[in-house]
Amino acid sequence: MHTNFIELNSEGTHTDKPVTVMIIDDDAVTIFLTKKSLQNFDPTLTLSHFISGREAFASLSKAGAEQPMIILLDINMPLYNGWDFLKDYSNTSCNSSIFMFTSSIDPNDLIKSKTFSNVKGFISKPLDQNKIQDILDTL
Numbered sequence: 158m159h160t161n162f163i164e165l166n167s168e169g170t171h172t173d174k175p176v177t178v179m180i181i182d183d184d185a186v187t188i189f190l191t192k193k194s195l196q197n198f199d200p201t202l203t204l205s206h207f208i209s210g211r212e213a214f215a216s217l218s219k220a221g222a223e224q225p226m227i228i229l230l231d232i233n234m235p236l237y238n239g240w241d242f243l244k245d246y247s248n249t250s251c252n253s254s255i256f257m258f259t260s261s262i263d264p265n266d267l268i269k270s271k272t273f274s275n276v277k278g279f280i281s282k283p284l285d286q287n288k289i290q291d292i293l294d295t296l
Contacts, residue, residue, distance in 0.1 A: 176293065179225040180206040181213045181242065182258065183234040187282060191229065191258075194284045199293075211237040214245050217253075224251050227292060229258035229280070232266055243273045256280045256292055 180191050188206045195202050205225065207213035216222060232239035239257065246255070254277040257270045270276045277295050280288050
């Protein structure tokens, strides 16, 4: 078991805050398996999920909404895909670390993801222990 806490400096004091992860994916099985992998890796992670990029963006855009430290974002979703989410998200002051979490093997997706400053990585599905550690190492 790993315990991942971020030490934040707040007015000269340090507090431990659990790592928060939001999963945005339209596939319920992927969400279930990803949450299980994350919980097995570290039960102290705080997890949330959305099956719609539009709903996730609306939730994150609300005044006072707590921003996750990490967002795992699927590219291919109906109506409002990962690229739509990124375009809208880049126009906010939010600063979560976003990882494209996809089954896409299109090299253009990787190239396009690098044009967004909040995108910190490109992770292929499914999530495994090494990929989780790589994500957490970026914090």
